[in-house]
Amino acid sequence: MRRSVVALARRALVNALRKPQFLAPLVIFPSLFLAINVGGLGATRELEGFPAVDGFLDYQLAAAILQSLLLGGVSAGIAVALDIEGGFFDRLVASPTPRVAIVLGRVLAASVIAAIQVVYFLVLGLIFGASIKGGALGVLCVLAIGVVAGTGFGAIGVLIALRARSASTVQGIFPLVFVVLFISSAFFPLELLSAPADVIARYNPLSFIADGMRQPIAFSNEALPVLEGLLTATAIAATAIGLSILALRGRLRDA
Amino acid sequence: MLVTLLRPTGGHARVAGFDVAAQPAQVRRRIGVALQEAALDPLMTGSELIELQATLHAIAPRSVRSRGAELIERVGLTAAAARRVGTYSGGMRRRLDLAMALIHEPEVLFLDEPTTGLDPTSRLTLWAEVRRLRDEGTTVFLTTQYLEEADQLADRLGIIADGRIVAEGTPASLKAEVGRPHLDLVLAKGSDLQGARELVTRFGDHRPVTEGCHLSIALEHGAADIAPILRALDDAGFAVAELELKQPTLDDVFLQKTGEHLEGADDHGAQAERMPLPEAQAETV
Numbered sequence: 001m002r003r004s005v006v007a008l009a010r011r012a013l014v015n016a017l018r019k020p021q022f023l024a025p026l027v028i029f030p031s032l033f034l035a036i037n038v039g040g041l042g043a044t045r046e047l048e049g050f051p052a053v054d055g056f057l058d059y060q061l062a063a064a065i066l067q068s069l070l071l072g073g074v075s076a077g078i079a080v081a082l083d084i085e086g087g088f089f090d091r092l093v094a095s096p097t098p099r100v101a102i103v104l105g106r107v108l109a110a111s112v113i114a115a116i117q118v119v120y121f122l123v124l125g126l127i128f129g130a131s132i133k134g135g136a137l138g139v140l141c142v143l144a145i146g147v148v149a150g151t152g153f154g155a156i157g158v159l160i161a162l163r164a165r166s167a168s169t170v171q172g173i174f175p176l177v178f179v180v181l182f183i184s185s186a187f188f189p190l191e192l193l194s195a196p197a198d199v200i201a202r203y204n205p206l207s208f209i210a211d212g213m214r215q216p217i218a219f220s221n222e223a224l225p226v227l228e229g230l231l232t233a234t235a236i237a238a239t240a241i242g243l244s245i246l247a248l249r250g251r252l253r254d255a
Numbered sequence: 256m257l258v259t260l261l262r263p264t265g266g267h268a269r270v271a272g273f274d275v276a277a278q279p280a281q282v283r284r285r286i287g288v289a290l291q292e293a294a295l296d297p298l299m300t301g302s303e304l305i306e307l308q309a310t311l312h313a314i315a316p317r318s319v320r321s322r323g324a325e326l327i328e329r330v331g332l333t334a335a336a337a338r339r340v341g342t343y344s345g346g347m348r349r350r351l352d353l354a355m356a357l358i359h360e361p362e363v364l365f366l367d368e369p370t371t372g373l374d375p376t377s378r379l380t381l382w383a384e385v386r387r388l389r390d391e392g393t394t395v396f397l398t399t400q401y402l403e404e405a406d407q408l409a410d411r412l413g414i415i416a417d418g419r420i421v422a423e424g425t426p427a428s429l430k431a432e433v434g435r436p437h438l439d440l441v442l443a444k445g446s447d448l449q450g451a452r453e454l455v456t457r458f459g460d461h462r463p464v465t466e467g468c469h470l471s472i473a474l475e476h477g478a479a480d481i482a483p484i485l486r487a488l489d490d491a492g493f494a495v496a497e498l499e500l501k502q503p504t505l506d507d508v509f510l511q512k513t514g515e516h517l518e519g520a521d522d523h524g525a526q527a528e529r530m531p532l533p534e535a536q537a538e539t540v
Contacts, residue, residue, distance in 0.1 A: 090294060095283060095311040096311070
C-alpha cells in the first residue's frame with residue numbers, strides 16, 4: 001500500500017506543478033491579501049486590546065498561512081472532483097490498490113504542498129521585515145502545525161469531492177472558507193471582535209490553529225497555544241481522513 | 256458491476272471464478288479494464304501513466320519500467336511515451352488505455368466500446384490486438400454498438416436490449432436463427448417490376464420485397480436458388496443489372512431479437528423521431 005500512496009501522491013504533485021492555475025492561487029491570493037492587510041490596517045495595532053507585537057506583518061503572517069492552507073484544501077477537492085468527472089477516479093477504484101491508499105495518496109500530496117506553502121510565507125515574511133521570535137524551533141512548530149492543518153484541509157476537500165462528485169460544487173465552498181476564516185481569531189484578536197463573532201471565534205478550530213502558528217512567529221515558543229494548535233489540526237486531519245475513507249466506501253456502495 | 260465499480264442490487268455474477276459482490280478485491284486483481292472514455296490524465300506522460308498503473312497493480316518495482324516500456328512498444332506508442340497524454344489523438348489514447356489494462360497480464364480483459372470514435376486504421380489495429388490477446392488465452396469481454404465489430408471479434412455474443420439479454424450464442428448460430436440468405440436484384444430501368452415480382456414468387460415460399468428497381472428475395476435453399484431464378488427472369492425477358500447474395504448479418508439478428516424497438520418510442524411502435532438503437536454487447540472468450 002505504501003508504494004501506491006507514494007505513487008498517487010507523486011502524481012497529484014506532478015499535476016499541481018504542471019497546472020500552475022492549481023498551485024498559483026494558493027500563494028498569490030493570500031500574498032495579495034497579506035499585502036493589503038499589512039499596508040492598510042497596520043494602525044489596528046494601536047487599538048486597545050491588540051497584543052504588543054514588533055510588527056503588524058508578524059501578526060498577520062499566520063493568517064496568510066492559514067488562508068493559503070484552506071485554499072489548498074479547496075484545490076485538493078477540485079482535483080479529486082475533476083478525476084471523478086473525467087473518469088480517472090474509476091480507473092483507480094477498478095485497480096486492486098486499497099481504497100485507503102487512494103485517499104491517503106491525495107492527502108499526502110496536500111501535506112507536501114502545505115509544507116511548501118508554510119515555507120513560502122515564512123520566507124516572504126522574513127524578506128519583508130518580519131521576525132520569527134521562536135527561532136528555528138519556532139519555525140519547526142509553525143511547520144508542524146501548518147503541515148498537519150494542510151493535511152486536514154486537504155482531506156476535507158477530498159471528503160467534499162467524494163460526496164459532491166462535481167468540481168463546480170467543490171469550487172462553491174470557496175466563499176464559505178472565507179466566512180469561517182473571518183469569524184476566527186486569524187486576522188484580529190478575540191478582544192477586538194464584537195458579539196456574536198467573538199463567541200464563535202473563541203470556539204472556531206481555525207482560531208486555535210492560527211494562534212498556534214502565530215505564537216512562535218510573533219511572540220515566543222510558549223507551549224500551550226502551540227500544542228492547542230497542533231492538537232486541533234491533528235483532530236481535524238484524523239477526522240477528515242477517516243470520513244473521507246468512509247465516503248469513498250459509501251461512494252462505491254451508492255454508485 | 257462486473258468490474259466492481261457498481262454494487263449489484265440483486266443476483267450473482269462471477270468473474271474469473273470470484274463473486275463480484277463478495278470477493279471484489281480478488282476480481283480486481285484478475286481483471287483489466289479499459290473504460291468507454293479512455294479516462295486518462297492529460298497532464299501525465301504515457302510512460303508515467305503506465306508506470307503508475309503498474310504500481311497500483313503491485314508489479315515489482317524492478318519490473319515497472321521494463322513492463323511499461325514493453326507494453327508501450329506493443330501498442331506502438333514508444334515514440335510518444337514521453338509526451339503528455341493531452342497531446343495524444345483518440346486512437347493513441349485508446350491504445351495507451353489498452354496497454355494500461357494489460358499491465359498485470361489479466362485473466363479477463365473488459366473493453367467498453369473500445370473503438371468508438373476511432374478512424375478505420377486505429378480500429379483495425381485495435382481489432383488485431385484483441386485477436387492477439389484472445390489467441391494468447393486472455394478472455395476478452397467487449398461491449399460494442401458496432402455489430403460488424405462483434406461479428407469480427409466475438410466467439411460468443413450476447414445482445415442486450417432494455418437491460419436484458421435477448422440473444423446469446425456464436426455469431427454463426429445467431430445468424431442461422433434469423434433465417435435465410437437474401438438475393439438482392441436490381442433490374443434494368445423500365446422493367447415491369449410487378450411482373451418480375453410475380454415471377455419470383457412462383458419459386459415457392461419466397462416473399463419478394465420491391466423498392467424502385469430493387470427486388471429482394473429470401474432464398475429457401477441458399478445459393479442453389481440463384482440460377483433458377485436468373486434463368487426464369489431471363490426467359491421472361493427481364494434484364495438483371497446487378498445482383499448480390501446477402502447472408503444474414505448481426506444487424507438482422509439485432510433487429511429481430513430486439514423487435515426493431517426504438518429507444519424512447521412507445522410500446523405501439525410510435526416512431527416520430529429516430530433515436531439510437533439499444534446497445535448490443537458482444538463477449539469473446
